[in-house]
Amino acid sequence: MALDKATVARIAALARIKVPDGEQEHLASELSNILAWIAQLNEVPTEGVEPMASVADMRLPVRDDVVTDGNVRERILANAPQAQRGFFVVPKVVE
């Protein structure tokens, strides 16, 4: 499966990663090589095989829905690139 430049631009937009125009061609051929190598999986018959999402052989544990942590707003916001009055600040999103 060969990827073209337009597909790379589309995936990059989905992944929210800016890829400069000049790098898209090279990336397309690199990703195509990886996908061509991955395609050998098609040799493996998998009809009727259950997909494995995790090896952990267990039921998901359930806990009481109670607050066990918190009151650390300032410590959390200390890592924010931009914070104001107890909030994360982002560029304007409403017109």
Add this chain to the structure above:
Amino acid sequence: MTGLTGLTIAAARDGLRQKKFSARELAEAHIAAVAAARPLNAYLVETPERTLAMAADADKRLAAGEGRALEGLPIGIKDLFCTEDVATTAGSRILEGFRPPYESTVTANLWRAGAVMLGKLNMDEFAMGSANVTSAFGAVENPWRRRHDNRPLVPGGSSGGSAAAVAARAALAATGTDTGGSIRQPASFCGIVGLKPTYGRCSRWGIVAFASSLDQAGPMTRTVRDAAIMLGAMAGHDAKDSTSAPIAVPDFEAACARPVRGLRIGIPREYRLDGGPAEIEALWQQGRRWLEAAGASIVEISLPLTKYALPAYYIIAPAEASSNLARYDGVRFGLRVPGESLEAMYEETRGAGFGVEVRRRVLIGTYVLSAGYYDAYYLKAQKVRTLIARDFASAFENCDAILTPTAPSSAFAIGEKMDDPVAMYLNDVFTVPSSLAGLPAISLPAGLSDDGLPLGLQVIGRAFDEETVLAVAAALEAAAGFSAEPAFLAGGRA
């Protein structure tokens, strides 16, 4: 005090208890070694003040006869573990400046056992790499050099800083994490021991996530017994990680003394690579003879889907990574590059903050999860993963542990294998299958290549049977008598 940095965990523990030296002396010797190791670029952050403060606390407890399992023992921490108020970057520009307001469960367990922190260790960016060349903060150098060739070599990856520091005697031990081989392959390249426990044995809480269904923390040490001691302190159930196994932690150290007589050791025929180096095949044969001499029996086994493990891994791991790394958006922590809109800010930040390998994998992951391709790639890989796990389950009906080489080569030079991502991925050909199956596996140094570099053997066990893995590894270690030292020793020679 150079002798102190050459000690094993077991010997340092005994020396402290017998008052042969203090935790402060041990800490000071290691702080000097960490500074001397700077040319390797193994440490991203040195924490000497914290080292001394923790050592002072250890000396008090030791004086009171209240020393805990790792009391006063200086260790390094891979920079993938969140450490409270100590910078944690995961080797990425996008997390530069991040100071976690919390401590990972594994490191908290280590501190609760009395261990002393030396600093944070360099690694491939977000643990994506097999040579520690993708770190945003520069490559790590392997303390080993080839005979008659002075080119700097890679330490392997992604736990390359951990492996280099332990090999160079700039830490008694270090934490690593392993997603597809990131503990075992660098351990093999640097001539140390690296243990990836069963998935679920160690809590993943507070470890920067790469591929959540595969990531596991483990010890990197200079002996098998040290790995057992350290794993005992790292492991245990944690309610904060829903995949952490609610089972008791056995006495791993005691398991190292178990006899291997009567054990059945599987040799998988598919791990014999056409055109692979003869010295690796020879070491593997040697390992088989060592175990036979110790009373184990050798059985030929088959893991038919071995060759499909790597391609399945390079769908599953990038898919999970593309989801896990969505959180780096310039809003809550780390780097922000301004943009005209929120969307543009995301794209600029992630474009500037991720290195080329991370970008490559996030894009692959995004692609294989995208509409129209999900079934063909992601679902297919998950089905192949089921079959690979079944392969191991069938094999373990006829054997108790599996012996393989750890890596298809010894350490290569910095700059080699850089142009072809797939060639780099092939480093993990022997380590990825057991990762997909979630099984425990160890690498131990067993011999030297023709040009004088360490080569590792890998022992794979049944889920939650680290004890047999350790017993077999200890028997191999005793037979191999590996005593070679790297060219560069930060802590001086013992």
